[in-house]
Amino acid sequence: MPELPEVETTVRGLVPVLQGQRVKSAETRRADLRWPFPPDLRQRLTGALITGLGRRAKYGLIDTDRGDTLIFHLGMSGKWRVDPAELGAHDHFVMETEDGRRVALNDPRRFGSVDLVRTEALAAYKPFIAMGPEPLGNAFTADYLKIALRDRSASIKLLLLDQRIVAGLGNIYVCEALHMAGISPRTAGGRISKPRLEALVQAIRNVLVAAIEAGGSSLRDYARPDGELGYFSKEWRVYGREGEECHCGALVRRRVDGGRSTFYCPTCQR
């Protein structure tokens, strides 16, 4: 589920449930996800007031009035279930609010994570230290990309997946953005012209905004016990569409880069 738009949609779905609420209980139901839960998680959250929620790249942020920020990552299979009727095998972390709502972090593959850090020290959180700019922020420009990609021989596909260059993109949206910008996924990052970088920045912005809007349009359906998100896979133009026709009439191809599938149109993307 989770690249930047999915995390953004998730956070927006949690806001009406958690923001301004006091934590009645916080429970871990196993010792770890990708790494152990903070040992003092329950104590530091119980009784705390949730003051706000946010996102950095693919990480969700939940601030409390005690100066702590809960940081969660959804890994490959993580999602929050809102007011589940009952808890299941993969509901690894559960919080209840004083007004009776309950949220459960469900993650079968357990590639996700939960941490609790001092809000003032967020910038020093290990995954954030070398992280690149937000793709929807002002710092992400063609000028920035030109410098970040200078002399890089690796493919633009792999470079865009590198969170140090730009933070929040994953395999789906990289494929989609490259298609939208008409750039071949195997082009060396350092050899892309400025005008094409402009197109790429715009494509990345457009695809993320469209995905968030699609998530947003089904947001009212988000807070369901089964934890399903209304999803927008119908809008993918190349991802998961090997052998189908691109709008140009050519057939979408699939290749493997760095062990991951790349979907692209050999005609539109040069």
Add this chain to the structure above:
DNA sequence: GCACATGTTGGCAT
């Protein structure tokens, strides 16, 4: 049984 999956990272070679 097999292939594949929206992510991250540690290790190794260059």
Add this chain to the structure above:
DNA sequence: CATGCCAACATGTG
């Protein structure tokens, strides 16, 4: 030190 590339993590689905 920088860069590029792989395997590994754990579980589910088709």
